[in-house]
Amino acid sequence: xxxVGGTVITCSPGRNFVTLKLETDEGxxxxxxxxxxxxxxxxxxxxxxxxxxxxxxxxxRNIEDIWQFLYKGAYWxxxxxxxxxxxxxxxxxWDIKGKALNVPVYQLLGGASRDAVMVYGxxxxxxxxxxxxxxxxxxxxxxxAVRAQCSVxxxxxxxxxxxxxxxxxxxxxxxxxxxxxxxxxLGSVAPLFERLRREFGPxxxxxxxxxxxxxxxxxxxxxxxxxxxxxxxxxxxxxxxxHEGFRLIRQHTTTPLAVGEVFNSIHDCRALIEEQLIxxxxxxxxxxxxxxxMRKIASLAELHGVRTGSHGATDLSPVCLAAAxxxxxxxxxxGIQEYMPHSxxxxxxxxxAYAFAGGAMHPGDAPGLGVDIDERLAASFPYQRxxxxxxxxxxxxxxxx
Ligand code: KDG
Ligand code: MG
Numbered sequence: 001x002x003x004v005g006g007t008v009i010t011c012s013p014g015r016n017f018v019t020l021k022l023e024t025d026e027g028x029x030x031x032x033x034x035x036x037x038x039x040x041x042x043x044x045x046x047x048x049x050x051x052x053x054x055x056x057x058x059x060x061r062n063i064e065d066i067w068q069f070l071y072k073g074a075y076w077x078x079x080x081x082x083x084x085x086x087x088x089x090x091x092x093x094w095d096i097k098g099k100a101l102n103v104p105v106y107q108l109l110g111g112a113s114r115d116a117v118m119v120y121g122x123x124x125x126x127x128x129x130x131x132x133x134x135x136x137x138x139x140x141x142x143x144x145a146v147r148a149q150c151s152v153x154x155x156x157x158x159x160x161x162x163x164x165x166x167x168x169x170x171x172x173x174x175x176x177x178x179x180x181x182x183x184x185x186l187g188s189v190a191p192l193f194e195r196l197r198r199e200f201g202p203x204x205x206x207x208x209x210x211x212x213x214x215x216x217x218x219x220x221x222x223x224x225x226x227x228x229x230x231x232x233x234x235x236x237x238x239x240x241x242x243h244e245g246f247r248l249i250r251q252h253t254t255t256p257l258a259v260g261e262v263f264n265s266i267h268d269c270r271a272l273i274e275e276q277l278i279x280x281x282x283x284x285x286x287x288x289x290x291x292x293x294m295r296k297i298a299s300l301a302e303l304h305g306v307r308t309g310s311h312g313a314t315d316l317s318p319v320c321l322a323a324a325x326x327x328x329x330x331x332x333x334x335g336i337q338e339y340m341p342h343s344x345x346x347x348x349x350x351x352x353a354y355a356f357a358g359g360a361m362h363p364g365d366a367p368g369l370g371v372d373i374d375e376r377l378a379a380s381f382p383y384q385r386x387x388x389x390x391x392x393x394x395x396x397x398x399x400x401x
Contacts, residue, residue: 001026001060001100006092008034008048011378014343015168016040016386017317019373020047022092024060030095031371032088033286033320036080037170038388046085050074055089061100063093067292083264083289090290091323091369098368105323105369109295109330116360117328119312119339120145120207120232124161127151128192132199144359145205145232145336150192152185157389159211159401167340168314175387180399182218189222193229205232205336212236212262212400213391216245223253232336233258233280233309239400240268246277256280261311264288266297273297273306280309280335286320287311291327298331307335314340318350322371325354325363337361349378 006022018034034043051070058066070086071077098105106112121138123146125131131150138146149160157178160167189208196206208231210219219237226234235258238245249257260282263269272278281301285294298308308331310324321339328334339361342350352371353364364370391401 001028001096003055003058003060005056006047006052008044008052009373009375009378010040010044010383011349011381012384013345013349013378013381015170015314015346016383017346018044018088019317019319019378020088020092021373022060022089022096024096026100028096028099030092030099031319031369031373032091032095032290033317033323034084034088035286035315035317035320036084037315038386039081040383042081043084043088046081047088051085051089060093060096063090063097063292066090066093067290071289078265078267080262080264080287083293084287087286087288087290087293090292091285091319094291094323095368102367104363104365104367105291105326106329106363109291109326112329113332113334114329116357116362117325117334117337118144118360119337119356120147120205122147122149122160122162122167122340124149124167125151126161128195131192132195135196135200135204139200139204142358145207147207147209147338148192148196149209150188152181152188154184155179155181158185159213160209166343170315170386170388172384172386176389178389178391178401179394180213180391181394182214185213186218186222190225190229193226193231197229202230207232207235209235210237212239214238216242216248219245220249220252223249223255223257226255227253231255235259235282236261243271243277246272247275250277258282258309261287266293266300269297270300273301273304276304276306278306280307282309282311284311284316284320285323285327286316291323294327295331298327298333302331302333307333309335310337312338312340314342314346318342318346318352319369319371319373322352322354322363322369325361326369329363345381349374349381
């Protein structure tokens, strides 16, 4: 079965997505997500200008060989643009193999290790009371795990605070800038979780995303302050590339740590996993080299008692979410999956077999990934340049957003 060509589909049904459609001589095609938020066209060009011409004519059944060919063969390896492009090809090839063998992808990955995949939703509020109400709405929909974020008094806009239950940080047009104060933020987190534990009791899994904004010692202080509220995890407590910072945080707190949404290779997280400096690895299919590479990361993590917790924000398309769910269902050391429902426009462009029920998701049993794209409808939502916000400290210094 030979690869005969492919199309890179850029569209913006509510937000931008890049999707690879890989075609074979047997008329079968596979889909791969290639969306890199705010840098979409770089991946689209990498795929159409450099990758597709190099893989036409290759045997679509040789997934691992094509992965190595793209990774080692380019000489220039790793990095988010490269690894997102490699992921798109890899994901599309797993989709094709599932369709060719008439089985859902999770069967190719070893079969189901569980009945369904526990997911967490995103609750936020301008005030603690609004955040409590938002968490309550998730609980009433059956969620067993909820991430909670609250505005910081005195700061204009902060990461993670949505309108209603929707949150979409990338904005069309020019780059927006916002302000940040770690001192103000630090004082605001423990009162939120104190209130949430009082309201919802000990069984609900509560999560929080620091989004890389603290220094290691600040993060250590926050982790310790949150210990009485037994979080499921504290995410990205400090910039992810500072591995030594995690050693310091670990010395001071028993709050579980999660990191990895910005990682794109096993080498980015190897030390964190091997030294058990984290509890959850949050790499995801689209940014970490596809299902083939994600399985290697999961296997390394399994050896060291680290569980998976794949990134699943709305900038990861339904193709990525489907692939993540097949991965989550199959790997033994699955922990949790992030789930932010896509907009109605996105849902109309991408049909899918995956479904949510009772706080958990299942990828469905359609052959392959179980996702499709309506290309004509996608064409009616043309790509629009969009950027993530940039944060500055109160004195104007650029900071992690
Ligand atoms: O594109 C960036 C988003 O995916 C990221 O900011 C979302 O941190 C995030 C999360 O945990 O979902
Ligand atoms: Mg995050």
